[in-house]
Amino acid sequence: MPVLSIAVGSDPAPINDNWVRLADGAAPNATDRVIVPFARLKGGDNQIFGAAAVGVELGGADQVEDLKPWLDRLSIVVLRFATFKDGRLFTSARMLRQRLGFKGDVRAAGDFLPDQTAFLLRTGVSSLEVSDTFPVDAAASSARAYSVRYQHAVDGLPAAYDERHAP
Amino acid sequence: MYIYDKFDQTIVRERVAEFRGQVQRRLAGELSEDQFRPLRLMNGLYLQLHAYMLRVAIPYGTMSSAQLKKLAYIAQTYDRGYGHFTTRQNIQYNWIKLEQVPDLLNDLAEVQLHGIQTSGNCIRNVTADQFSGVAGDEIEDPRIVSEAVRQWSTFHPEFSFLPRKFKIAVNGAARDRAAIQFHDIGIQVVRGPEGDVGYAIYAGGGMGRTPVVAPLIRAFLPKAELLSYLEAILRVYNRHGRRDNIYKARIKILVREIGAEEFTRQVEAEWALLRNEGVNLPEAEMSRIQKFFAPPPYEKIAAPVVAFEQARASNPAFARWVETNVHTHKVPGYGVVTISLKPVGGIPGDATAEQMSQIADLAEKYSFAEVRVTHVQNLVLPNVKQADLFAVWQQLGKIGFADANLGLIGDIIACPGLDYCALANARSIPVAQQISERFRTPERMKEIGPLQIKISGCINACGHHHAGHIGILGVERAGEELYQITLGGAGDETASIGELLGPGFKGDQVVDAVEKIVNTYIELRQPGEEFLAAYRRVGKAPFKERLYASA
Numbered sequence: 001m002p003v004l005s006i007a008v009g010s011d012p013a014p015i016n017d018n019w020v021r022l023a024d025g026a027a028p029n030a031t032d033r034v035i036v037p038f039a040r041l042k043g044g045d046n047q048i049f050g051a052a053a054v055g056v057e058l059g060g061a062d063q064v065e066d067l068k069p070w071l072d073r074l075s076i077v078v079l080r081f082a083t084f085k086d087g088r089l090f091t092s093a094r095m096l097r098q099r100l101g102f103k104g105d106v107r108a109a110g111d112f113l114p115d116q117t118a119f120l121l122r123t124g125v126s127s128l129e130v131s132d133t134f135p136v137d138a139a140a141s142s143a144r145a146y147s148v149r150y151q152h153a154v155d156g157l158p159a160a161y162d163e164r165h166a167p
Numbered sequence: 168m169y170i171y172d173k174f175d176q177t178i179v180r181e182r183v184a185e186f187r188g189q190v191q192r193r194l195a196g197e198l199s200e201d202q203f204r205p206l207r208l209m210n211g212l213y214l215q216l217h218a219y220m221l222r223v224a225i226p227y228g229t230m231s232s233a234q235l236k237k238l239a240y241i242a243q244t245y246d247r248g249y250g251h252f253t254t255r256q257n258i259q260y261n262w263i264k265l266e267q268v269p270d271l272l273n274d275l276a277e278v279q280l281h282g283i284q285t286s287g288n289c290i291r292n293v294t295a296d297q298f299s300g301v302a303g304d305e306i307e308d309p310r311i312v313s314e315a316v317r318q319w320s321t322f323h324p325e326f327s328f329l330p331r332k333f334k335i336a337v338n339g340a341a342r343d344r345a346a347i348q349f350h351d352i353g354i355q356v357v358r359g360p361e362g363d364v365g366y367a368i369y370a371g372g373g374m375g376r377t378p379v380v381a382p383l384i385r386a387f388l389p390k391a392e393l394l395s396y397l398e399a400i401l402r403v404y405n406r407h408g409r410r411d412n413i414y415k416a417r418i419k420i421l422v423r424e425i426g427a428e429e430f431t432r433q434v435e436a437e438w439a440l441l442r443n444e445g446v447n448l449p450e451a452e453m454s455r456i457q458k459f460f461a462p463p464p465y466e467k468i469a470a471p472v473v474a475f476e477q478a479r480a481s482n483p484a485f486a487r488w489v490e491t492n493v494h495t496h497k498v499p500g501y502g503v504v505t506i507s508l509k510p511v512g513g514i515p516g517d518a519t520a521e522q523m524s525q526i527a528d529l530a531e532k533y534s535f536a537e538v539r540v541t542h543v544q545n546l547v548l549p550n551v552k553q554a555d556l557f558a559v560w561q562q563l564g565k566i567g568f569a570d571a572n573l574g575l576i577g578d579i580i581a582c583p584g585l586d587y588c589a590l591a592n593a594r595s596i597p598v599a600q601q602i603s604e605r606f607r608t609p610e611r612m613k614e615i616g617p618l619q620i621k622i623s624g625c626i627n628a629c630g631h632h633h634a635g636h637i638g639i640l641g642v643e644r645a646g647e648e649l650y651q652i653t654l655g656g657a658g659d660e661t662a663s664i665g666e667l668l669g670p671g672f673k674g675d676q677v678v679d680a681v682e683k684i685v686n687t688y689i690e691l692r693q694p695g696e697e698f699l700a701a702y703r704r705v706g707k708a709p710f711k712e713r714l715y716a717s718a
Contacts, residue, residue, distance in 0.1 A: 060410075063406075084205065084328070085205075085288065085328055085410070086328070086410065087325075087327065087329055087330075088406055090325045090326075090405075091325055091406055094325050099440065099444075113202075113205065113206075115189065116328075118324075119322075119324050122324035135197070138188075141185070141188055142185075145181055145182075145184070145185045146178065146181050146185075146322065147177060147181065148174045148177045148178050148181070149322070150178070150318040150321050150322065150323075151446075153324045153325075154324075160174040160175070160178075160318070161318075161449060161452040163174060164174065164452065164455065165451045165452065
């Protein structure tokens with residue numbers, strides 16, 4: 001599936017970073033960059049770390065704090081939206097960045113809306129896994145929609161109150 | 168009141184532009200109704216029985232006369248010449264055309280109004296005591312913290328896709344006029360042990376099909392820490408609130424399922440970390456907001472105001488209106504006027520463009536150009552000199568809004584019901600109209616005394632029936648509208664949920680049933696005892712007996 005990188009101040013851009021989903025029970029090649037379900041990490045399967053790079057996929061019900069034992073060995077965390085309504089993943093993204101200090105790629109996948117891109121960006125999501133028909137323009141508009149914010153978030157941008165009281 | 172600076176204005180302008188783009192995609196066929204639905208619902212646009220309905224936020228119920236004039240203009244230009252003030256201190260327009268919504272929002276933005284977060288599973292318009300800043304029993308104007316919460320909650324990156332809608336209310340006075348214990352979060356301004364101002368926090372209240380009076384989860388929160396504490400509550404709810412069943416998704420169900428104690432423990436644990444993560448509002452911003460709510464330049468007025476006292480003495484109708492609809496102002500020589508939008512036989516909360524415009528003029532001339540909306544669906548002129556009350560009353564009479572029924576049986580809350588709403592099971596408005604007709608005379612209303620009737624057309628309880636002294640709930644049984652009656656609800660600081668009396672009544676029997684309840688109360692009350700107090704003393708038995716005796 002196509003992947004778009006998203007970042008503050010630039011439009012979503014296609015990237016090709018060769019992540020592959022590792023089949024259940026399969027051992028990775030040393031040259032593969034593999035993403036596994038959270039259950040496989042929790043199952044204590046250490047052979048996956050024989051891959052070139054390792055990532056994990058979480059759903060809305062997964063608690064990000066539980067990633068702690070593996071976090072420094074992970075290069076990507078995929079947050080899968082079973083439905084765009086599953087706002088738990090915005091909390092997961094923000095906590096990954098702010099509470100757990102994760103510096104790798106945080107990728108949204110699944111049923112999110114292009115119009116949610118602004119929220120995804122603000123909570124620390126850095127790439128989107130999308131379908132071939134995904135309206136990139138709508139995601140780009142969402143990312144550009146607001147030049148002012150009322151809260152601090154992961155993007156590090158000033159809130160309105162910072163700008164109001166800037167010396 | 169709060170006035171936008173360039174930052175606030177930019178956000179609202181950018182929201183209009185974003186929504187214009189979304190509407191264009193819909194009209195161009197790029198979005199199906201299913202895809203467009205979540206987008207329009209984030210901006211207060213519903214598809215109702217007959218047309219689109221747009222809900223416009225009036226933050227914590229305070230607006231300027233210029234804003235009210237614009238609301239009148241919107242009613243005239245984009246609707247059928249009227250609007251409906253709601254129990255969330257908002258206004259709804261019921262006959263809106265989709266293709267006109269972007270221009271409508273653009274017009275609203277000119278006066279710093281919008282439809283942001285008036286629907287959807289997000290933090291909704293914050294509500295507050297309609298007597299903020301003018302009531303004598305206030306610790307601090309609740310609109311200061313309301314405005315801070317409004318800004319914090321607008322497009323919150325983490326909390327815009329909650330399990331369900333989320334409502335916050337703030338009260339700053341000893342009397343609770345904001346029904347805070349029926350909200351997802353209720354904030355009560357209090358004084359701490361050292362006399363410093365802070366907040367008591369209630370969480371997990373609500374109405375709907377599972378009415379709950381919110382438990383107190385923190386007795387005192389220092390002022391500076393409010394936003395991090397709210398964020399902790401929202402985070403616990405966002406992560407752990409139920410998403411498998413829309414009817415169990417409100418925070419009240421989470422609090423009930425894990426218990427208030429465990430919920431509080433989780434919030435406190437989250438807060439211990441969050442409070443150091445840059446969420447709290449800087450002191451400088453809080454004082455900036457506070458300055459907007461400084462008292463207007465009141466005159467020093469010597470009591471008694473002779474002309475006012477004379478008018479009262481010589482005109483019984485005026486005297487009655489002053490007694491019911493004018494609340495004591497904290498400044499001598501002024502009064503707080505509540506304009507009843509409940510004329511006999513009228514639709515509760517409805518106002519025409521002409522009426523809105525006239526009220527805006529009155530506010531400009533007599534009340535420092537400020538108007539409030541109450542959660543009881545009335546409007547307030549908060550700062551009227553006693554010397555001007557007679558003129559205001561006369562003007563209100565000309566537009567049909569001089570009814571002296573505030574807090575009395577004619578002052579009914581009713582949701583739009585089956586006349587407009589796609590969710591309703593039964594009509595609410597005709598029931599309200601019939602009741603107000605039956606008890607139309609001032610003498611009869613006065614005889615009955617304070618009595619709040621609240622009517623909902625379905626179990627979602629938008630008409631607050633659970634909190635009505637007499638609550639009426641419309642349901643549908645075998646294709647017929649049926650009305651259940653509850654007694655003893657209250658939305659004030661003694662919050663309680665009404666108890667169901669028995670089997671429901673057909674539409675044409677409801678008014679008779681209400682009259683039987685009223686007559687029973689009058690017979691059994693002790694001298695000076697109001698309806699709610701009497702009900703709490705005797706319970707439902709005598710009412711039930713009377714109501715179902717002949718059946």
